Amino acid sequence: MANIDPKFGKALKEYGAIDFNACYNCGTCTAVCSLSTPEDSFPREMVRLSVLGLESDLTSSLKPWMCYYCGECTTHCPQTANPGELMMSLRRWLTSKYDWTGFSGLLYKSLPLSIIVFIVTAIGVILFAAEESFNLETIIHFGHYFEMIAIGAVFSFILLPNLIRMWYFVILKPKIKVSFSTYLKSFKELIIHMFTQKRSLGCDDNEVRWIEHLILVIGYLSLLFTTVFLDWFSSQNLFIILLGYVESAIIFVITVIFVQSRMNKSKEVSKFSQPSDWFFIIWLLLMGLSAFMVRAFIDLDILESNIWMYLVHLIVLVQWALIIVPFGKWTHFLYRSFAMYFDSLKRNQG
Amino acid sequence: MKKKIGVYICHCGGNISDYVDVEKVKQAIENEGGVFLAKTTMFACSDSNQKDMVEDIKNNELDGVIVASCSPKLHLTTFRNVSERGDLNKYSYVHANIREQASWAHSDDKAGATEKAIHIVKAAIAKARLSESLEPNKIVAKKAVAIIGGGVAGMKAAIALSNMDCPVYIIERKYFVGGRVAQWNELFTTNETGKDLVTRLYNDLVKRSNVTIFTGAEVVKNTGSIGDFKLTIKITPRYIKENCNQGRLQEAIDACPVELPDDFNFSITNRKAIYHNFPSEYPQLPVIDIKNCTRCGKCEQICESIDFSQKEENIEIQIGSVLMATGFDPYTPIEGEFGYKEIENVVTLPQFKRMIDMSDKTLTFKGKEIKNIAYIYCVGSRQEERENKYCSRYCCTSAIHEAIIAKKKFTNINNFHFNRGIRAYGKQEILYNESSKMGDIYLQLTEDSPAVVSKNGTKTIVKTNDILTNGREIEVEADLVVLATGMVPRADNSVGSLFKLPKGRDKFFNEIHMKLRPVETFIDGVTISGSCQGPKNIMESINSALSAATKSFSYISKGELETEPIVAVVDSGLCTWCNLCSEACPFDAISMKEEGGKSIAFINNSVCKGCGMCLPVCPTDAIDLIAYSNKEIESMIDALAND
Known part of the structure; x- marks a missing residue:
């Protein structure tokens, strides 16, 4: 009924x-x-x-x-x-x-609200920098720690509960019985799909888009790793420095391609863009670009005199980490791969 | 007895000659009595052979012709025409079928097929020897047409006939013209209302001097036949004088104490015994429903135009052709069918149309505002278990159209369409598309799992298994359930019986041939148009009305008409008027007449179809069929039976 x-x-x-x-x-x-x-x-x-x-x-x-x-x-x-x-x-x-907070829905439905949230976040970062008297070292130090804390907090308080809710809607509520061993056996599906998105190869003539997307994912994840764990902005290691440059350049190039395709509306996938799509791709582009510029300013030794550059990067980073990752399009990275995992559970139920 | 018969035996390319030895057939018959020449031909129907035949007939002065070839259905007319071109009466031609009846039927037995073909041709020769020249019967045709039914089809047909200078009588049973269309509001594809259409047609008609409109009129008697029908029309008066004072009359209507269900609004409202359906309805004169009037006299006191002295009268008209445009009735669901009459908020589509037309701003039914409307399709149509097997054509479009109007006219309307596949054919697809885009929800079901309407406390629930959602059971709480009822023949179709009009399995009047003779009936001179023939929308009704008008006019346009000479004839010496023949006649062509001091059967040549039904019932063998006389048939049997 x-x-x-x-x-x-x-x-x-x-x-x-x-x-x-x-x-x-x-x-x-x-x-x-x-x-x-x-x-x-x-x-x-x-x-x-x-x-x-x-x-x-x-x-x-x-x-x-x-x-x-x-x-x-x-x-x-x-x-x-x-x-x-x-x-x-x-x-x-x-x-x-x-999303248990309901915030995602509000942002999807209201562009003015999204813009307000982005502006408020930017003002917050500037106010914080002013509080610290625009001291570059403290701000970079903060930025580095912010990344680590934000990842942990967003994952623990937003993304993990949301994944559990997804599991509840898909597996628990429809009373699908899945044995513990199935959870373990299917786990490889999650990893494979998370890092390869191989299902999208099933679409006809999708190889180029798949490779672009794959490079972007790898570039993004490795830049995240390079900045957070290898501390790119403070590193003296030439390899790490070059690695960061390459990764941020890759993100920039691929995102430019994606933005162009959304502007040209040449493919069905890029014909209809919602604000959430634009925010996601432009902020990713800005992430790559501003990170690249910050490191370049460091290597040219002009960051001290151009502290605004780092502030721009930090604003983009904070908006990304606090808005787009938990409540925006970034989540498709998790939901798509978990969907493949849950689908495998459903297939092997009982 | 004919002595110069030409026989042509056709190869039909090989269709005949592959199995029947045509040369042997020729040899077998060329010495038969009366045969003057015998030929074989590759294709008898070919132009060159037809020319040769014409030459043969003329040069040899043949008095009979036979072609042994295919079925007479295919080429009888062809060779009759060949005979006429050779100056030979076309009834001197006899057709022998040696393809369907010999070569194709006996392709496994060539000798047998040849033998049978020989017999068939010999039988044809026997008939040709006795065949006579015949001339068509000529009848004087009265140049006037009676149109029965003053709906849009009847009115449009009247205009068409009037344009052809043909006097027309419209005979409308109701007191107002316009029929069903007057009851409809906005129509697709224009935004015109039904009333607009009726007004346009009526205003056009009243200007015409050769059109007479009778309202409150019924045909009660018909004598005569094609070219000369005599109709008796019973006219019930309105009991109101013409040129009355409309203001007073309205007061009189208000004063009338009688209230009865208003069939113009399909009984969802009441009317008085003195009424008009809506102001300015044509003719613009109210009427007193004398059957329900209590004669209390209140109206008479108010309005001097009321005149109870008016009398019912019978008038007689003479016309040459009758055009039927009697329309349809909406199907009335049986009690309990989808909750009809059991659950209060279940109405039919025509009732819903009237409700929408009569409501402003909010749509309410029995005091409750209506938001969710469930439409159940194919009610009374496409019934697998019951009688109405046909699709009523108009209801899908009409229900969708009304749903769109409801949504546009009132706020917060949700439409749910429980359908069995939408049939919004042609341009009507635009409506279906529009309603889908407006968010109307279509649930598709099959006859096996119909929609179920039930009452749950105060709620009315419509349930079904939607085949578009994997057969899931889906339910809707409806404020109003609209049954998209189809079309059925008029409940009172006595006027059809008066003309002995044949009906189809669907009980609508039947045409002769659905495709090739779509408005003619087996009753000569009577044409059918509009929805009395079967479900039609307005456009299709008007199309058929124009077609029927042309056909009716073609019978009478020359003032004289010809009928087939193949009719029954009575031998007055043998006839004893036992009445058996007239009972057997399906066309009412036989009546009694007095001749030489005794009663004998009289056959009306313009009505007789030459079907032969009267022949075998005659105990004294007094009836013969021209061109199929006992003598001819017996001679054929002799030829077939002779070895």
Whole structure:
């Protein structure tokens, strides 16, 4: 028994969904999808559940995460109901459902609120720097510790509880019985998908995008490692210094490509950009760029006289760590790979 | 007895000659009595052979022609025409079918097939020897048409006929014209209302001197047949004088103490015994429903235009053709069908249309504001278990259209469509698309698991297994349930029986051929149009009305019409008027007449179809069928049976 909720469609549109009500259930989207299988077919089913507003079916579903937005469905939809963008919106909606603070949902739905939060964070960093009399050494020292503390705190208080909530919605609530050994056996799926995103290779002609994405992920993670654990900005080791340069340059180059593609709207995946998409890709670009510049200023020995450069980097870093990572698009890194893990659990249940 | 018969035996490319030895057939029959020439031909129907035949007929002065070839359904007319081109009466031509009846039927037995073909041709020769020249019967046709039903189809047909200078009588049973369309509000694809359409048609009609409109009128008797129908029309008066004072009349309506369900609004409201359906309805004169009037006299005291002295009258008209445009009734669900009449907030689509039309700002039903509306489709149509197997065509579009209007006119409306596959064909797809985009929800189900309407406390719940959601059981709490009821034939279709109009399995009037003769009926001179023929939307009704108008006019346009000469004839000496033939006649062509001091059967040539049903029932063998007389048939049997 399920009750229809016609208001759900309107709510979903705040997450970017467009025109999916035009769907007349022909199933072309599912037929052309290269990732859909007879056992786990989408996107038509997801469109249908969204039209009817069957929320509990959607929260327990992993299918939105099984989609890698190749866009074939949208290209071929005879009703221009845009199933690809619907799947994307469902991922945003699910992200906000998993988030126990509810903050994700507010940011997705309101651009003014997002901007205010970004501004407030920037002002906070400047006020802090003023408090420290713009002493570069203290601020860099703080920045370094901030990164470590932020990672730990965001993971412990936001991301981990949200992953547990995801597990609750997907495994526990639908009463799927999974043995402990299955949890262990399937764990490799999590690691493989987290670091390779290999499922997206199932999309037709997706190799270039996959490699770009892979390089970006590796570049991002290794830069994180280099700055936090190898203390790039204070390091004297030539190898570490060069490594940091290469990593930040890679992030910059790839993100520029991604921004260009969102501006050109040449592919289905980049045709519809929500503010959350722009924030994610631009802040990543700014991260790479500002980190590169900071280290360059250090090596040119002009950072002392241009402390604003480090402040810019710190603002970007704080906004990234406190807004985008816990409540923004960054979480797809976790939810996508955990979705593959939970999917493997569901397959091997009992 | 004919002596110069030409026989042509066709190879049909090989269709015949592969199995039947056509040369042997030719040899077997060329010495039969009466045969003047016998030929074989590769294709008898080819232009060159037709030319040769015309030459043969003319040069040899043939008095009978036979082609032994395919089925007469295919080429009887072709070779009759060849005969006429050779100046030979076309009824002197006899067709022998040696393809379907010999070569194709006996492809496993060539000798047998040849033998059978020989017999078939010999039988044809036997018939040709006795065949007579016949001329079509000519009947004087009265140039006037009666249109039964003053809805949009009838009115449009009247305009078309009037344009062709043909006098028209519209006979409308109700007191107001416009039929069902007058009851509808906004129509797709224009924003015109049904009332607008009716107004336009009526204003056009009243200007015309050759159109007479009878309202409150019923055909009670019909004598005559194509070209010369005599109809008796019973006209019930309005009991209100023309040119009355409208203001006073309104006071009189208000004063009337009688209240009864208003069938214009499908009984969701009441009306008085003195009423009009809506102000400015045509003709713009109210009427007193005399059956329900208590004669209390209150209206008479108020308004001097009320006149109870008006009398019912019968008038007679003479016309050449009848055009039926009697329309449809909306299907009435049986009690309990989807909660109809058991659950208070279940209404039919026509009722819903009237509700929307009559509501401003908020849509309320029995005092409750309506937000969630569930539409159940195919009610009374596409029934697997019950009688109405057909699709009513208009209901999907109409329900979707009304749902859109409701959503635009009122706030907070949610529409839920419980359908069995949407059939919004043609341009109507635009509406379906629009409603989907507006967020209407479509739930698709099958006849096996229909929507179930039930009461849960004060709530009305509609449930189904939605096949678009993996058969999940889905329920909607509905403030109003609208049953998209289909079209059924008029409950009172006595006027059809008056003309003996055949009905199809769906009980609607039946055309002769769905595709090729779509507005003609087996009753000569009677055409059908609009939804009395089967479910149609307004556009389709008007199309068929125009087509029927043209067809009706074509019967009578020359003032004279020809009918087939193949009819039954009575031997007055043998006939004893036992009445068996007239009972057997499906077309009412036989009546009794007095001749030479005794009663005998009389056959109306313009009505007789030459079907032969009267022949075998005649105990004295007094009836013969022209061109199929006992003598001819017996001679054919002799030829077939002779070795």
